[in-house]
Amino acid sequence: MSNVVAVTGRKGQPHRKSRIELYGEAPLPTARGLFRTVVFREPESGAEHVAMVMGDVAGDAVPARIHSECLTSEVLGSLKCDCRAQLDRALDYIAERGRGVLLYLRQEGRGIGLGNKIRAYALQAQGHDTYEANRLLGFPDDLRRYDVAADMLRLLGVRSVELITNNPEKLRGLVDAGVPVKGRIQLPSPANPFNVEYLRVKRERTGHLIELDEDDSALAG
């Protein structure tokens, strides 16, 4: 099966032709119920992104999570961030309602890749915060793009979303890429002693709408 669309880049940026291909899909039974998993491929780079779909998402105000890969927390159990908890809670939210889509984008480390994220962690261990560490490595704060996510949503028939996020920049990025956002669904970000600084910096430096319960930082794991 193949379904290819051509799109233009984000508003305000030079015209950029990109292509994303719906490459394969299958039912996927999970602990939360039956999802449809859909794999998209960027033909030029070979990057593969995944959609987890539940119910009928061809329509408006679809609960949607655009999630960026974080191997360290999601697979290896790292406590340095809140990604795993957000992934779990977004899937819970969709499963409880029986309708929604989670896009799992392979934009590890806010787009700098796994090896560079680990180099950034080494700098953080010397006292730099998450954004300073990126800059010391020669990267901007955040390299993620949302045009691919917008293509994936369009190919799934999603016309508008209720976006599950705390990141206002992600919301703007999606709107710029042409997807109407009807509302925002807040995600709790459970704090622990290893991620509380990371959460505080996200809130203070990039305006993430995180309700940080300072008492949580006393809780290990």
Ligand SMILES: Nc1nc2c(ncn2[C@@H]2O[C@H](COP(=O)(O)OP(=O)(O)OP(=O)(O)O)[C@@H](O)[C@H]2O)c(=O)[nH]1
């Ligand atoms: N470069 C870098 N990336 C990180 C770091 N910690 C987590 N990440 C990556 O950050 C991405 C998640 O982004 P966040 O800024 O935590 O959250 P968000 O997705 O923008 O916002 P939400 O939608 O509210 O979850 C994942 O790809 C993680 O791998 C870090 O210290 N440095």
Ligand SMILES: [Zn+2]
């Ligand atoms: Zn993470």
